[in-house]
Amino acid sequence: MGFFDQFPRFYTTSQTSPYPHRLNSRHSAVIQRNVDWIKGARVLDIASHDGRWAFAALQAGAAHVTGIEPRQELIDNAITTFREYDTAPSRFSFLCGDVFDLIKGKQFDVVFCLGFFYHTMRHAELFDLIERTGAKFVVIDTEVTPTVDEVQEQANGDPRLVYANPYGVQMLLDQVDNEQMAWSDSLTRNGYTIVGRPSRPAVKFLAKHFGFSIEVFNWTDFFSRNPHVIPSMADYSEGWRDTFFCER
Ligand SMILES: C[S@@+](CC[C@H](N)C(=O)[O-])C[C@H]1O[C@@H](n2cnc3c(N)ncnc32)[C@H](O)[C@@H]1O
DSSP: OOGGGGSGGGGTSOSSOOOHHHHHHHHHHHTGGGHHHHTTOEEEEETOTTSHHHHHHHHTTOSEEEEEESOHHHHHHHHHHHHHTTOOGGGEEEEESOHHHHSTTOOOSEEEEESOTTSOSOHHHHHHHHHHTTOSEEEEEEEOOOGGGOOOOOOOSOTTOOOSOTTOEEEEEEETTSTTSOOOOTTOBTTEEEEEEEOHHHHHHHHHHTTOEEEEOOHHHHHHHOGGGGGGOHHHHTTSEEEEEEEO
16 A cells, blocks of 8 residues: 555645556655655655645654645645644644745755756756755755756866756746646746756756755666556656755
């Protein structure tokens, strides 16, 4: 039985890939692997959506979770679910709005940035703000440049000699009235805003710059042991999504 099978309300409170195999597989990477970091921690869940990862963090022993989410209806779903599953109100809070406004001045031990790093063009600024929370451990689960398009880093020790753009960001448009996409911001025109899908080397470049070492979840190994989940994990299995663990 997967984690979310015990809390099936999460299969009904979101339209953003709420599939059992997908949520339970992501739980292995985001929560199970990191229980030692999460236990007793103050956790920030950026783009907390219907509360799925904030709730999972509490179940894994987090002391407190803060969710930041601009869509009030998703926060309402989260609060209803937390109540239904008897979660003490003192252990969680949800802030409604844009992460770039609401993260400032707050302290956390662990930050989740799950399904959000490709819904912004402000990657460096977001990493800076995450670093300023004081967090020692950050999970970034994000779409990335497809493996076939990726340019490898050629480290030569000179930060100004970078060839062929390994740290590229693919520009895309997000429809801002879609619950799984970016919230409307100053870049929005005609219902769409500009966002960027970073390359894997770009995520590593940012982590290193802000003082974190980084590891990547081995989805290939996971899929070889759990082939039945692949149909609901195409973005991961086809090489255009990955899960990064940053620690310092
Ligand atoms: C693809 S969903 C990810 C949901 C969940 N974190 C997960 O990984 O399963 C993207 C979420 O980002 C939220 N979001 C969009 N713009 C945001 C912003 N500026 N600040 C915080 N959250 C935002 C959306 O409302 C949506 O809930």
